[in-house]
Amino acid sequence: MKSHYRWIATGIVAALAVSVTACNRESAGTATADGKPVTIGLAVANLQADFFNQIKQSVEAEAKKKGVKVVVADARGDAATQVNQIQDFISRQVSAIIYIPAGATAAGVPVKAAERAKIPVITVDRNPGDAPGKSFIATDSVAAAKTLGEWVIKQKGGKGQLAILQGQIGTTPQVDRQKGFGQALAQAPGIKVVSQQTADWAQDKAYSVAQDMLQARPSIDIMWGQADAMALGAAQAVKSADGKKRLIVGFDGDVAGLKAVRNGTIDATMVQQTQKMGRMSVSTALDVLGGKDVPATQLQPAFLLTKDDKAKADEYIKTHP
Numbered sequence: 001m002k003s004h005y006r007w008i009a010t011g012i013v014a015a016l017a018v019s020v021t022a023c024n025r026e027s028a029g030t031a032t033a034d035g036k037p038v039t040i041g042l043a044v045a046n047l048q049a050d051f052f053n054q055i056k057q058s059v060e061a062e063a064k065k066k067g068v069k070v071v072v073a074d075a076r077g078d079a080a081t082q083v084n085q086i087q088d089f090i091s092r093q094v095s096a097i098i099y100i101p102a103g104a105t106a107a108g109v110p111v112k113a114a115e116r117a118k119i120p121v122i123t124v125d126r127n128p129g130d131a132p133g134k135s136f137i138a139t140d141s142v143a144a145a146k147t148l149g150e151w152v153i154k155q156k157g158g159k160g161q162l163a164i165l166q167g168q169i170g171t172t173p174q175v176d177r178q179k180g181f182g183q184a185l186a187q188a189p190g191i192k193v194v195s196q197q198t199a200d201w202a203q204d205k206a207y208s209v210a211q212d213m214l215q216a217r218p219s220i221d222i223m224w225g226q227a228d229a230m231a232l233g234a235a236q237a238v239k240s241a242d243g244k245k246r247l248i249v250g251f252d253g254d255v256a257g258l259k260a261v262r263n264g265t266i267d268a269t270m271v272q273q274t275q276k277m278g279r280m281s282v283s284t285a286l287d288v289l290g291g292k293d294v295p296a297t298q299l300q301p302a303f304l305l306t307k308d309d310k311a312k313a314d315e316y317i318k319t320h321p
Helices: 012-017 050-065 079-092 108-116 141-155 172-185 203-216 228-240 255-262 274-289 310-318
Strands: 018-021 039-044 069-074 096-099 121-124 135-139 160-166 191-198 222-225 247-249 268-271 297-300 303-306
Touching (some): 050 274, 069 079, 079 096, 079 108, 096 108, 121 274, 135 274, 141 222, 141 247, 141 268, 141 303, 160 172, 160 203, 191 203, 203 222, 203 228, 228 247, 255 268, 255 303, 255 310, 274 297, 303 310
Parallel strands (some): 039 069, 039 096, 096 121, 121 135, 135 297, 160 191, 160 222, 222 247
Antiparallel strands (some): 268 303
16 A cells, blocks of 8 residues: 555656646746745646636636746546655645645645645645645535535425435545535435435446436435536436436536536536635635644635526626635
């Protein structure tokens, strides 16, 4: 196992996935206490997901405003690759790291390595339990999932058979969303969880998993994807199965999810303030570098969006929160 996460000194893997964005070249840029220009390493879990792309775009835009250089590394969903990429950041002597873990396994390894190199880490969306960063910025997924669950209960009159397509097991958002939705369900004994299985945040896998669920239990009338991509996969499975109307809800508020709610493909989602979290991560990193105290946890509310509010969907599509 140790060899699986061994640092790759040549940095070949990291080099393939790392791109450099020089922000605000005209200005001298923000400087560290020792006078060096600030460079932030942004370690992203998987840029194939719109959620992470939104954060990347926001981080780069905010950094440009503040004269900060950003180095971006895409782990493509692989934790071992991400460990190597962050070691590459450390070798480059970046000023700070904004870190979105690619998974729960070994998520604390990069934080500990950066701390040994005296490089502060700001974690976003996912927080290693054994090695939290200087500040954790995320959606209050427990509260948001509870809100979504309460809406589902109301729509179904407190009765139904629920299938849950789970995110990557053990990651912060999966754990918190499961907890919050469960808190709502505790008040509605008439809604039974009859099937649940991970689809790892992926639409194609969710489609396959949801097909199996529906085949095994055709009476399922509620499907919750713990991310919009999985809700969309569930909607595809419903359409290709019997076409029977089922309540389908997601979570994230990514662009595809917003459009799906607007056109009625899925019934509701929770919209995260993704762009805001990107801006906050840059500001928090600069505060840490400036010697300021920062909150250990910075949780943001998410907004319920249903198919009945097309105007709000259009607003979010135009300018994501």
